Amino acid sequence: MYKIKLMYKLIIVAIALLSLTTAVAQDWQTDFAVAKERAALENKPIILVFQGSDWCAPCIKLDREVWSTEYFKTYAKDHFIMLQADFPRKKANALPDMQTQANAKLAEIYNKNGYFPFVVMLDSEGKVLGETGYKNISPEEYTNELNAFIKSF
Secondary structure, three states: OHHHHHHHHHHHHHHHHHHHHHHOOOOEEOOHHHHHHHHHHHOOOEEEEEEOOOOOHHHHHHHHHHHOOHHHHHHHHHHOEEEEEEOOOOHHHOOOHHHHHHHHHHHHHHOOOOOOOEEEEEOOOOOEEEEEOOOOOOHHHHHHHHHHHHHOO
C-alpha cells in the first residue's frame, strides 16, 4: 500500500513539473505572416532567429545559453514575438517542404549572407530594427542588447 501511495505522489509531482515546464516554454512562431499579425496586435517587435539546430554549434549554444533560459523565456513572453527560421541538415530533423521554402524566402530577404546564428529584430511590418548573432554573454545582457535596437529607432 505504501508503494502505491508513493507512486501516486511521484506521478503527481511529475505531472506538475511537466505542466510548469510547458507553461514557460518558448512560444516560437514559424509563420512570418502570423508573427507580423501578432506583433501588430500585441505591439511587440519580432525576433527572427536563423539557426541550424542540428549542425551549427554557435546556434545550439545560443539556444542553450539564452533562448532556453527561464529568464529569457519569461521576458520574451511579455516583450517579443519569437520567429524561428531553422535550417537543419539531418534527414531525421527535416522540415516539411512548405516550411523549408518559407525559411529560404526569409533568408533571401533578411539573411543574404547566410550567417548562422543570425538574429534580426523586426517591427510588425518587417522593417529591420537591428541585427546580432551569438555572443558569449548572459541572457540579461543579450536581452539588453535586443532592447537597444528598439530604443535606437
